[in-house]
Amino acid sequence: MRHDPLAFLAADLESLRQQGLYRHLRILEGEQKPKTSFDHRQVVNLSSNNYLGLTTHPRLRKVALEATEKLGVGSGSVRTIAGTMDIHMELERRLAAFKKTEAVVVFQSGFAANAGTVAAVLSKDDFVVSDELNHASIIDGCRLSRATIKVFPHKDVDAARKVLKDLPGGKAGSKDAPRKLLITDGVFSMDGDLGAVPELCAVAEEFGAIMMVDDAHASGVFGKNGRGTIDHFEVHGRVDVQVGTLSKAIGVLGGYVAGTKTLIEFLYHRARPFLFSTSHPPAVAAACLAAVDVLEQEPEIIDRLWDNTRFFKAGLNTLGFNTGLSQSPITPVIVGDGALAMKLSDRLFDGGVFAQGIAFPTVARDKARVRTIVTATHTRDELQFALDVFSKVGRELGIIK
Ligand SMILES: Cc1ncc(COP(=O)(O)O)c(C=O)c1O
Numbered sequence: 001m002r003h004d005p006l007a008f009l010a011a012d013l014e015s016l017r018q019q020g021l022y023r024h025l026r027i028l029e030g031e032q033k034p035k036t037s038f039d040h041r042q043v044v045n046l047s048s049n050n051y052l053g054l055t056t057h058p059r060l061r062k063v064a065l066e067a068t069e070k071l072g073v074g075s076g077s078v079r080t081i082a083g084t085m086d087i088h089m090e091l092e093r094r095l096a097a098f099k100k101t102e103a104v105v106v107f108q109s110g111f112a113a114n115a116g117t118v119a120a121v122l123s124k125d126d127f128v129v130s131d132e133l134n135h136a137s138i139i140d141g142c143r144l145s146r147a148t149i150k151v152f153p154h155k156d157v158d159a160a161r162k163v164l165k166d167l168p169g170g171k172a173g174s175k176d177a178p179r180k181l182l183i184t185d186g187v188f189s190m191d192g193d194l195g196a197v198p199e200l201c202a203v204a205e206e207f208g209a210i211m212m213v214d215d216a217h218a219s220g221v222f223g224k225n226g227r228g229t230i231d232h233f234e235v236h237g238r239v240d241v242q243v244g245t246l247s248k249a250i251g252v253l254g255g256y257v258a259g260t261k262t263l264i265e266f267l268y269h270r271a272r273p274f275l276f277s278t279s280h281p282p283a284v285a286a287a288c289l290a291a292v293d294v295l296e297q298e299p300e301i302i303d304r305l306w307d308n309t310r311f312f313k314a315g316l317n318t319l320g321f322n323t324g325l326s327q328s329p330i331t332p333v334i335v336g337d338g339a340l341a342m343k344l345s346d347r348l349f350d351g352g353v354f355a356q357g358i359a360f361p362t363v364a365r366d367k368a369r370v371r372t373i374v375t376a377t378h379t380r381d382e383l384q385f386a387l388d389v390f391s392k393v394g395r396e397l398g399i400i401k
Contacts, residue, residue: 187221210241319387
Protein backbone atom coordinates (compact mmCIF):
# COMPACT_ATOMS: atom_id res chain seq x y z
CA MET A 1 0.00 0.00 0.00
CA ARG A 2 1.25 3.50 -0.81
CA HIS A 3 2.39 5.48 2.22
CA ASP A 4 0.42 8.75 2.46
CA PRO A 5 3.05 11.49 2.64
CA LEU A 6 0.33 13.93 3.74
CA ALA A 7 -0.71 11.91 6.79
CA PHE A 8 0.64 14.59 9.13
CA LEU A 9 -2.14 16.93 7.98
CA ALA A 10 -4.78 14.75 9.62
CA ALA A 11 -2.84 14.93 12.88
CA ASP A 12 -2.81 18.74 12.68
CA LEU A 13 -6.54 18.82 12.06
CA GLU A 14 -7.15 16.45 14.97
CA SER A 15 -5.18 18.76 17.23
CA LEU A 16 -7.40 21.69 16.13
CA ARG A 17 -10.48 19.58 16.94
CA GLN A 18 -9.15 18.80 20.40
CA GLN A 19 -8.51 22.46 21.12
CA GLY A 20 -12.06 23.32 19.99
CA LEU A 21 -10.61 25.40 17.13
CA TYR A 22 -11.75 23.30 14.17
CA ARG A 23 -14.10 25.30 11.95
CA HIS A 24 -16.70 24.20 9.46
CA LEU A 25 -17.23 26.62 6.61
CA ARG A 26 -20.59 28.30 7.03
CA ILE A 27 -22.50 28.07 3.77
CA LEU A 28 -24.41 31.16 2.62
CA GLU A 29 -27.53 30.02 0.79
CA GLY A 30 -28.64 33.30 -0.71
CA GLU A 31 -27.32 36.80 -1.21
CA GLN A 32 -24.76 38.49 1.03
CA LYS A 33 -27.23 40.57 3.06
CA PRO A 34 -27.69 41.75 6.69
CA LYS A 35 -30.36 39.13 7.31
CA THR A 36 -29.85 35.96 5.36
CA SER A 37 -29.55 32.20 5.53
CA PHE A 38 -26.36 30.35 6.47
CA ASP A 39 -26.43 26.58 7.04
CA HIS A 40 -30.24 26.56 6.69
CA ARG A 41 -30.73 29.08 9.48
CA GLN A 42 -32.00 32.65 9.16
CA VAL A 43 -29.50 34.87 10.96
CA VAL A 44 -28.61 38.50 11.44
CA ASN A 45 -25.29 38.59 9.64
CA LEU A 46 -22.55 40.41 11.54
CA SER A 47 -19.69 38.72 9.71
CA SER A 48 -19.43 40.24 6.27
CA ASN A 49 -17.27 43.14 5.08
CA ASN A 50 -20.17 44.36 2.97
CA TYR A 51 -20.11 47.69 4.85
CA LEU A 52 -22.37 49.61 2.51
CA GLY A 53 -24.58 46.79 1.28
CA LEU A 54 -23.19 47.17 -2.24
CA THR A 55 -23.01 43.40 -2.92
CA THR A 56 -26.68 43.59 -3.87
CA HIS A 57 -27.02 47.24 -4.91
CA PRO A 58 -29.30 47.51 -7.99
CA ARG A 59 -26.91 49.84 -9.88
CA LEU A 60 -23.97 47.46 -9.49
CA ARG A 61 -26.06 44.43 -10.41
CA LYS A 62 -27.43 46.13 -13.52
CA VAL A 63 -24.07 47.25 -14.95
CA ALA A 64 -22.49 43.86 -14.19
CA LEU A 65 -25.21 42.16 -16.22
CA GLU A 66 -24.87 44.67 -19.06
CA ALA A 67 -21.08 44.27 -19.13
CA THR A 68 -21.45 40.50 -19.28
CA GLU A 69 -23.91 40.77 -22.18
CA LYS A 70 -21.69 43.19 -24.06
CA LEU A 71 -18.18 41.95 -23.22
CA GLY A 72 -18.47 38.33 -22.11
CA VAL A 73 -17.70 36.61 -18.84
CA GLY A 74 -13.91 36.66 -18.78
CA SER A 75 -10.93 38.72 -19.89
CA GLY A 76 -9.02 35.73 -21.22
CA SER A 77 -5.51 36.82 -20.36
CA VAL A 78 -3.20 38.52 -17.91
CA ARG A 79 -3.11 42.31 -18.11
CA THR A 80 0.34 42.41 -19.75
CA ILE A 81 -0.60 40.16 -22.67
CA ALA A 82 -4.16 40.42 -24.01
CA GLY A 83 -6.16 40.96 -20.81
CA THR A 84 -6.29 44.76 -20.51
CA MET A 85 -9.76 45.87 -21.59
CA ASP A 86 -11.00 49.46 -21.92
CA ILE A 87 -13.06 48.98 -18.83
CA HIS A 88 -10.00 48.03 -16.73
CA MET A 89 -8.30 51.25 -17.75
CA GLU A 90 -11.46 53.25 -17.10
CA LEU A 91 -11.66 51.82 -13.57
CA GLU A 92 -8.02 52.72 -12.88
CA ARG A 93 -8.55 56.30 -14.10
CA ARG A 94 -11.71 56.63 -12.04
CA LEU A 95 -10.09 55.29 -8.86
CA ALA A 96 -7.07 57.58 -9.29
CA ALA A 97 -9.36 60.62 -9.56
CA PHE A 98 -11.35 59.39 -6.55
CA LYS A 99 -8.22 58.84 -4.43
CA LYS A 100 -6.66 62.12 -5.66
CA THR A 101 -3.48 60.40 -6.87
CA GLU A 102 -1.77 60.44 -10.25
CA ALA A 103 -2.50 56.82 -11.05
CA VAL A 104 -3.90 53.49 -9.87
CA VAL A 105 -3.25 49.85 -10.72
CA VAL A 106 -5.98 47.30 -10.03
CA PHE A 107 -5.06 43.80 -8.84
CA GLN A 108 -7.18 40.65 -8.64
CA SER A 109 -7.58 41.10 -4.86
CA GLY A 110 -6.42 43.25 -1.98
CA PHE A 111 -4.20 40.35 -0.97
CA ALA A 112 -2.49 40.38 -4.37
CA ALA A 113 -2.15 44.18 -4.22
CA ASN A 114 -0.33 44.10 -0.87
CA ALA A 115 1.80 41.04 -1.42
CA GLY A 116 2.62 41.91 -5.04
CA THR A 117 3.55 45.50 -4.27
CA VAL A 118 5.77 44.96 -1.24
CA ALA A 119 7.57 42.12 -3.01
CA ALA A 120 8.10 44.27 -6.12
CA VAL A 121 9.32 47.42 -4.40
CA LEU A 122 11.84 45.80 -2.01
CA SER A 123 14.62 43.30 -2.44
CA LYS A 124 16.97 41.40 -0.22
CA ASP A 125 19.21 44.26 0.89
CA ASP A 126 16.25 46.39 1.95
CA PHE A 127 14.27 46.82 5.17
CA VAL A 128 10.61 46.76 5.98
CA VAL A 129 9.31 48.20 9.23
CA SER A 130 5.86 46.79 9.91
CA ASP A 131 3.19 47.07 12.65
CA GLU A 132 2.83 43.74 14.46
CA LEU A 133 -0.88 43.56 13.61
CA ASN A 134 -0.57 44.25 9.89
CA HIS A 135 -2.56 42.01 7.60
CA ALA A 136 -1.28 38.59 6.47
CA SER A 137 -0.98 39.81 2.87
CA ILE A 138 1.53 42.45 3.99
CA ILE A 139 3.45 39.86 5.98
CA ASP A 140 3.55 37.54 2.97
CA GLY A 141 4.68 40.40 0.72
CA CYS A 142 7.48 41.18 3.17
CA ARG A 143 8.58 37.54 3.17
CA LEU A 144 8.46 37.31 -0.62
CA SER A 145 10.58 40.44 -0.96
CA ARG A 146 13.39 38.80 1.08
CA ALA A 147 13.99 42.18 2.73
CA THR A 148 14.85 42.21 6.44
CA ILE A 149 11.61 42.46 8.38
CA LYS A 150 11.51 44.60 11.52
CA VAL A 151 8.24 44.43 13.43
CA PHE A 152 7.23 47.17 15.86
CA PRO A 153 4.62 46.79 18.65
CA HIS A 154 1.12 47.75 17.62
CA LYS A 155 0.86 51.49 16.91
CA ASP A 156 4.03 52.19 18.88
CA VAL A 157 5.34 55.12 16.85
CA ASP A 158 8.39 55.66 19.08
CA ALA A 159 9.38 52.04 18.58
CA ALA A 160 8.99 52.37 14.80
CA ARG A 161 11.12 55.52 14.91
CA LYS A 162 13.82 53.74 16.90
CA VAL A 163 13.88 50.82 14.46
CA LEU A 164 14.33 53.22 11.53
CA LYS A 165 16.95 55.22 13.38
CA ASP A 166 19.01 52.11 14.11
CA LEU A 167 18.93 50.75 10.56
CA PRO A 168 22.23 50.68 8.75
CA GLY A 169 22.69 53.87 6.83
CA GLY A 170 23.57 55.00 3.47
CA LYS A 171 22.31 58.51 2.92
CA ALA A 172 18.63 58.58 2.10
CA GLY A 173 18.32 58.98 -1.66
CA SER A 174 21.87 57.80 -2.44
CA LYS A 175 22.09 54.99 -4.98
CA ASP A 176 23.46 52.36 -2.60
CA ALA A 177 21.29 53.20 0.40
CA PRO A 178 19.03 50.31 1.32
CA ARG A 179 15.37 51.06 0.77
CA LYS A 180 13.20 51.33 3.85
CA LEU A 181 9.48 50.76 3.80
CA LEU A 182 7.28 51.77 6.74
CA ILE A 183 3.92 50.09 6.59
CA THR A 184 0.68 50.09 8.54
CA ASP A 185 -2.92 49.10 8.10
CA GLY A 186 -5.25 52.11 7.95
CA VAL A 187 -7.86 50.17 9.94
CA PHE A 188 -6.78 46.97 11.67
CA SER A 189 -9.02 44.14 10.59
CA MET A 190 -9.30 42.25 13.87
CA ASP A 191 -9.46 45.16 16.35
CA GLY A 192 -11.09 47.87 14.25
CA ASP A 193 -8.70 50.55 15.48
CA LEU A 194 -7.05 53.12 13.21
CA GLY A 195 -3.37 53.01 12.30
CA ALA A 196 -1.11 55.81 13.54
CA VAL A 197 -1.05 57.20 10.00
CA PRO A 198 -0.04 60.89 10.46
CA GLU A 199 2.57 60.09 13.11
CA LEU A 200 4.10 57.34 10.97
CA CYS A 201 4.12 59.66 7.93
CA ALA A 202 6.26 62.07 9.96
CA VAL A 203 8.64 59.26 10.97
CA ALA A 204 8.91 58.05 7.36
CA GLU A 205 9.71 61.59 6.23
CA GLU A 206 12.36 61.98 8.95
CA PHE A 207 14.23 58.88 7.78
CA GLY A 208 13.50 59.00 4.04
CA ALA A 209 11.42 55.83 4.20
CA ILE A 210 8.69 54.85 1.76
CA MET A 211 5.31 55.21 3.51
CA MET A 212 2.65 52.57 2.73
CA VAL A 213 -0.89 52.28 4.12
CA ASP A 214 -3.25 49.36 3.59
CA ASP A 215 -6.72 50.91 3.57
CA ALA A 216 -8.67 47.72 2.88
CA HIS A 217 -11.11 48.33 5.75
CA ALA A 218 -11.07 52.11 5.41
CA SER A 219 -12.05 52.36 1.74
CA GLY A 220 -15.73 53.32 1.58
CA VAL A 221 -15.80 53.82 5.35
CA PHE A 222 -13.45 56.67 6.39
CA GLY A 223 -12.78 60.04 4.75
CA LYS A 224 -14.97 62.14 2.45
CA ASN A 225 -17.16 59.83 0.33
CA GLY A 226 -15.16 56.90 1.72
CA ARG A 227 -11.77 57.96 0.37
CA GLY A 228 -10.02 56.22 3.27
CA THR A 229 -7.68 57.14 6.11
CA ILE A 230 -5.39 59.28 3.94
CA ASP A 231 -8.35 61.61 3.46
CA HIS A 232 -9.62 61.16 7.02
CA PHE A 233 -6.25 62.21 8.47
CA GLU A 234 -5.64 64.76 5.69
CA VAL A 235 -2.28 63.29 4.72
CA HIS A 236 -2.74 63.48 0.94
CA GLY A 237 0.67 63.50 -0.76
CA ARG A 238 2.46 62.00 2.25
CA VAL A 239 1.67 58.32 1.69
CA ASP A 240 3.69 56.92 -1.20
CA VAL A 241 1.77 53.67 -1.59
CA GLN A 242 -1.95 53.49 -0.80
CA VAL A 243 -3.62 50.10 -1.01
CA GLY A 244 -7.38 49.71 -1.18
CA THR A 245 -9.70 46.81 -1.72
CA LEU A 246 -12.70 46.46 -4.00
CA SER A 247 -13.86 43.36 -2.10
CA LYS A 248 -15.21 44.90 1.10
CA ALA A 249 -17.17 48.20 1.17
CA ILE A 250 -17.06 48.35 -2.64
CA GLY A 251 -18.92 45.04 -2.59
CA VAL A 252 -17.25 43.33 -5.54
CA LEU A 253 -13.72 41.89 -5.86
CA GLY A 254 -10.20 43.21 -6.28
CA GLY A 255 -7.57 45.44 -4.79
CA TYR A 256 -5.66 48.47 -6.00
CA VAL A 257 -2.59 50.57 -5.42
CA ALA A 258 -2.81 54.34 -5.73
CA GLY A 259 0.27 56.52 -6.08
CA THR A 260 2.46 58.32 -8.59
CA LYS A 261 2.47 57.46 -12.30
CA THR A 262 6.01 56.12 -11.89
CA LEU A 263 5.01 53.76 -9.08
CA ILE A 264 2.09 52.43 -11.10
CA GLU A 265 4.15 52.00 -14.27
CA PHE A 266 6.78 50.18 -12.21
CA LEU A 267 4.12 47.83 -10.79
CA TYR A 268 2.80 47.19 -14.33
CA HIS A 269 6.30 45.83 -15.07
CA ARG A 270 7.28 44.19 -11.80
CA ALA A 271 4.31 43.17 -9.63
CA ARG A 272 4.01 39.45 -10.10
CA PRO A 273 0.23 39.04 -9.59
CA PHE A 274 -0.28 41.74 -12.26
CA LEU A 275 2.10 39.97 -14.64
CA PHE A 276 1.17 36.38 -14.02
CA SER A 277 -2.52 36.14 -13.12
CA THR A 278 -5.56 36.83 -15.30
CA SER A 279 -7.38 40.14 -14.98
CA HIS A 280 -10.93 40.65 -13.76
CA PRO A 281 -13.97 39.74 -15.81
CA PRO A 282 -15.59 42.87 -17.29
CA ALA A 283 -18.58 42.53 -14.95
CA VAL A 284 -16.27 43.03 -11.96
CA ALA A 285 -14.75 46.20 -13.38
CA ALA A 286 -18.17 47.54 -14.38
CA ALA A 287 -19.61 46.91 -10.92
CA CYS A 288 -16.62 48.60 -9.28
CA LEU A 289 -17.12 51.65 -11.49
CA ALA A 290 -20.77 51.81 -10.43
CA ALA A 291 -19.66 51.49 -6.79
CA VAL A 292 -17.52 54.62 -7.18
CA ASP A 293 -20.61 56.39 -8.59
CA VAL A 294 -22.54 55.31 -5.51
CA LEU A 295 -19.83 56.60 -3.14
CA GLU A 296 -19.86 59.94 -4.94
CA GLN A 297 -23.60 60.29 -5.42
CA GLU A 298 -25.11 58.53 -2.38
CA PRO A 299 -22.82 59.42 0.55
CA GLU A 300 -25.80 59.10 2.91
CA ILE A 301 -25.13 55.35 2.77
CA ILE A 302 -21.87 56.00 4.66
CA ASP A 303 -23.75 58.12 7.24
CA ARG A 304 -26.11 55.18 7.81
CA LEU A 305 -23.13 52.88 8.33
CA TRP A 306 -21.80 55.18 11.03
CA ASP A 307 -25.22 55.60 12.72
CA ASN A 308 -25.54 51.83 12.93
CA THR A 309 -21.95 51.50 14.14
CA ARG A 310 -22.50 53.95 17.02
CA PHE A 311 -25.77 52.28 18.02
CA PHE A 312 -24.37 48.76 18.05
CA LYS A 313 -21.06 49.59 19.72
CA ALA A 314 -22.85 51.51 22.48
CA GLY A 315 -25.20 48.54 22.96
CA LEU A 316 -22.34 46.05 23.39
CA ASN A 317 -20.50 48.38 25.78
CA THR A 318 -23.62 48.95 27.89
CA LEU A 319 -24.02 45.19 28.20
CA GLY A 320 -20.48 45.06 29.60
CA PHE A 321 -18.59 43.34 26.79
CA ASN A 322 -14.92 44.09 26.21
CA THR A 323 -14.85 45.68 22.76
CA GLY A 324 -11.19 46.66 22.84
CA LEU A 325 -10.06 49.84 21.12
CA SER A 326 -12.27 49.78 18.06
CA GLN A 327 -12.83 53.07 16.20
CA SER A 328 -14.62 51.62 13.17
CA PRO A 329 -17.60 49.42 12.23
CA ILE A 330 -15.42 46.41 13.15
CA THR A 331 -16.21 45.75 16.81
CA PRO A 332 -14.54 42.77 18.47
CA VAL A 333 -16.04 41.12 21.53
CA ILE A 334 -12.88 39.93 23.23
CA VAL A 335 -13.22 36.90 25.51
CA GLY A 336 -9.60 35.68 25.76
CA ASP A 337 -9.79 31.91 25.44
CA GLY A 338 -10.02 30.46 21.92
CA ALA A 339 -12.47 27.68 22.75
CA LEU A 340 -14.73 30.14 24.60
CA ALA A 341 -14.77 32.45 21.56
CA MET A 342 -15.82 29.57 19.32
CA LYS A 343 -18.49 28.53 21.83
CA LEU A 344 -19.82 32.08 22.00
CA SER A 345 -19.96 32.23 18.21
CA ASP A 346 -21.78 28.87 18.00
CA ARG A 347 -24.31 29.82 20.68
CA LEU A 348 -24.98 33.18 19.02
CA PHE A 349 -25.56 31.34 15.78
CA ASP A 350 -28.05 28.99 17.44
CA GLY A 351 -29.80 32.13 18.69
CA GLY A 352 -29.95 33.64 15.17
CA VAL A 353 -26.82 35.83 15.05
CA PHE A 354 -23.79 35.11 12.88
CA ALA A 355 -20.62 36.62 14.37
CA GLN A 356 -17.46 34.72 13.53
CA GLY A 357 -15.20 33.40 16.30
CA ILE A 358 -11.53 34.26 15.77
CA ALA A 359 -8.65 32.65 17.64
CA PHE A 360 -4.92 31.97 17.36
CA PRO A 361 -3.09 32.24 14.96
CA THR A 362 -5.28 35.02 13.51
CA VAL A 363 -5.10 36.86 16.85
CA ALA A 364 -2.88 36.38 19.92
CA ARG A 365 -3.62 33.27 22.01
CA ASP A 366 -5.11 35.23 24.92
CA LYS A 367 -7.09 37.66 22.73
CA ALA A 368 -9.61 35.32 21.09
CA ARG A 369 -12.82 37.02 20.17
CA VAL A 370 -16.02 37.12 18.25
CA ARG A 371 -15.79 39.81 15.59
CA THR A 372 -18.83 41.85 14.63
CA ILE A 373 -19.21 44.12 11.63
CA VAL A 374 -22.37 46.15 11.14
CA THR A 375 -23.38 47.48 7.76
CA ALA A 376 -25.35 50.46 6.47
CA THR A 377 -28.19 48.15 5.51
CA HIS A 378 -28.87 46.54 8.91
CA THR A 379 -32.18 47.74 10.34
CA ARG A 380 -32.37 48.92 13.94
CA ASP A 381 -34.63 45.94 14.72
CA GLU A 382 -31.98 43.55 13.41
CA LEU A 383 -29.26 45.20 15.47
CA GLN A 384 -31.43 45.27 18.61
CA PHE A 385 -32.25 41.60 18.10
CA ALA A 386 -28.51 40.86 17.84
CA LEU A 387 -27.82 42.80 21.05
CA ASP A 388 -30.56 40.85 22.86
CA VAL A 389 -29.01 37.55 21.76
CA PHE A 390 -25.53 38.75 22.79
CA SER A 391 -26.93 39.70 26.19
CA LYS A 392 -28.58 36.30 26.77
CA VAL A 393 -25.68 34.15 25.52
CA GLY A 394 -23.03 36.36 27.15
CA ARG A 395 -24.71 35.87 30.54
CA GLU A 396 -25.18 32.12 30.05
CA LEU A 397 -21.47 31.72 29.30
CA GLY A 398 -20.45 33.97 32.21
CA ILE A 399 -18.78 36.53 29.91
CA ILE A 400 -20.93 39.36 31.26
CA LYS A 401 -22.89 39.64 34.50
C1 LIG B 1 -6.33 44.70 6.22
C2 LIG B 1 -6.59 43.86 5.01
N1 LIG B 1 -5.82 44.03 3.93
C3 LIG B 1 -6.01 43.31 2.82
C4 LIG B 1 -7.00 42.36 2.74
C5 LIG B 1 -7.17 41.57 1.50
O1 LIG B 1 -8.24 42.07 0.71
P1 LIG B 1 -8.99 41.14 -0.31
O2 LIG B 1 -10.06 40.42 0.45
O3 LIG B 1 -9.52 42.09 -1.33
O4 LIG B 1 -8.00 40.19 -0.87
C6 LIG B 1 -7.85 42.16 3.83
C7 LIG B 1 -8.94 41.15 3.74
O5 LIG B 1 -9.11 40.30 4.54
C8 LIG B 1 -7.64 42.92 5.00
O6 LIG B 1 -8.41 42.74 6.06
